[in-house]
Amino acid sequence: MTTVGPEFLDAVRARVGGGTVESVAAAVEAAAREAGAVLGSTALGSLTRTVRDELFGAGRxxxxxxxxxxxxxxxxxxxxxxxxxxxxxxxxxxxxxxxxxxxxxxxxxxxxxxxxxxxxxxxxxxxxxxxxxxxxxxxxxxxxxxxxxxxAVRSRAFTLDQLVASGTLTPGLVPVLRALVATRANLLVSGATGSGKTTLLAALLSLVPHDERIVVVEEAGELSPRHPHVVRLLARHANVDGAGRVDLADLVRHALRMRPDRIVLGECRGAEVREVLAALNTGHDGGCATVHANAAADVPARLEALASLAGMSRDSVAAQASSAFDAVLHLRRTAADRGRRYLAEVGVVRRDAAGALEVACAVRCDPSGASEPGPAWSALAARLGLAAIGPAR
Incomplete structure (x- = not known):
């Protein structure tokens, strides 16, 4: 048998119990025998995979x-x-x-x-x-x-050294990133879709000491750091009857009651930013979140837009965010090669002279691997105890 038609699928479906590999294989063998086909082990295995993909996976x-x-x-x-x-x-x-x-x-x-x-x-x-x-x-x-x-969700967590080897990180930034985690800085990872935000965040969470408990809140289970004590809360859409919805804001509140050492929000995309800002302003250091933004300098406007969905004013966002987040890590994809992702900027979250929220550049990197300190480098270095080394140029 080289094709799987609807009649054969129906015959298998009628025989499948719990949908396990064993039950599908047995159902395929029985349906094939009834159809008059004799299959060897190799052909049976191939046909079973095809049927399983058609019934429970994404087909072809x-x-x-x-x-x-x-x-x-x-x-x-x-x-x-x-x-x-x-x-x-x-x-x-x-x-x-x-x-x-x-x-x-x-x-x-x-x-x-x-x-x-x-x-x-x-x-x-x-x-x-x-x-x-x-x-x-x-x-x-x-x-x-x-x-x-x-x-597709990939569970592999890269190390910082692997990200350096792939060109995602400049070697001089590794001590900065390690210090951000070690000093329990609150981090916001920003970038466009597919820029590598989840990959970098998983690598950073893998550096968290193993005697700390990480509670991750996500819409989809994408973050898989190499850490022995990670618990995950996943948002739930309403069912076909419109009931059962559990949103990210609800989960952040639940996470606060789960004795977290670090709270991580996979992505800020709505009113849940209010709960995240509140959590990170109540002694929960070392927290992390990701957000979509075109540039590090655009993060304040993005946070203001999301927080407005929760009824927060611009002044309230500035006061909360400048206290909640220590640094922004912004990733880009190069225009010349869409496959190249790299950490382009490390910024410090603060309020400007007029009281507005801003992200001031501490380190700027280019795709070649070169980096240079920005006007906020001294403030970040002092925060991390790195004043003596500085980023690699």
Whole structure:
């Protein structure tokens, strides 16, 4: 048997119990025998993987999600499937059938994430059981047919030395980053989508002493630091009946009651920034969060926009954020090579002469690996006890 048709899938589905590897393999073997096919161990294993991907995974897209080099899988049409590897998009030769097949795949994946996707609810943002982030849109919102975006979650945590080897970090910044963690500085990691915020944050959390408890709050389970005491709280979308929602703001409040040594918010994207600022202003040092921003200097405006969703004034944000965060670590992707991510700036969070929130540059780096101190370097160095060494030039 070289193809898996809907009748064969239905036959397997009727036999599958708990959906384990063993139950799927047994169901595939029984269905094949009933169909008059005799399979060897190799053919049975291959067919079982195909069926399992079709029933519980992403079908023909699952192979890409299983590839550790792939970060995103984008479906624009049945024969218009793209993947991103090492920061570069490439068109694949995958054929998903017809428009109805793409729609069915989108609906099935949404259901696997506990979400509803149909004409009454034509867009969905969900987390699949394996942690993969799903976004799908149906017509008429998607003009040419169903669109599927899948972002794979990779659990590997890099060391700072590995990030130096890959060009993400300038060697002179390693002592600065180590000191930020050791002195329990509150950090905000900023950058555009795919700039490496989660990768850098996981590496930093891996430096936290092992006798400390880290409580991570996320929408999707992306942060996996090399640390023995990490507990994770994941946001929950409302179910198909519109009930059961638990948002990030709720989880930050729960995290405060869990005896955290460090509280980490995977991404500030809404009103939960109010709870984060409150938590970091009540003695919870060493906390971290990420935020989308185009530049370190844009972080204050971004925080103000998010905090406004929680009813906070600009003055209140400036007072809270300047006290809550010690430093901003801003990452960029080079224009010449979209696969190159690097830490471009370390900034100090403070208020300017007029009382407005600002991020003053302490260290600026370029893609070549060179770095130079900025006007706020002396203040950061004094905070970290690094006045004698300074960043590498």
């Amino acid at each position: 897209l699952q192979a890409f999600l299983d590839d550790p080099e792939v970060t995103d899988v984008l479906v624009n049409g049945p024969r218009d499937v793209w993947v991103e590897r090492a920061g570069r998009l490439a068109l694949t030769g995958v054929d998903l059938g017809g428009a109805d097949d793409v729609r069915s795949l989108a609906v099935r994946l949404a259901a696997a994430g506990g979400q509803r996707l149909d004409d009454a609810s034509p867009a969905v943002d969900a987390r699949l059981p394996d942690g993969t982030r799903l976004h799908a849109v149906l017509p008429p919102v998607a003009d040419a047919g169903a669109l599927i975006s899948l972002r």
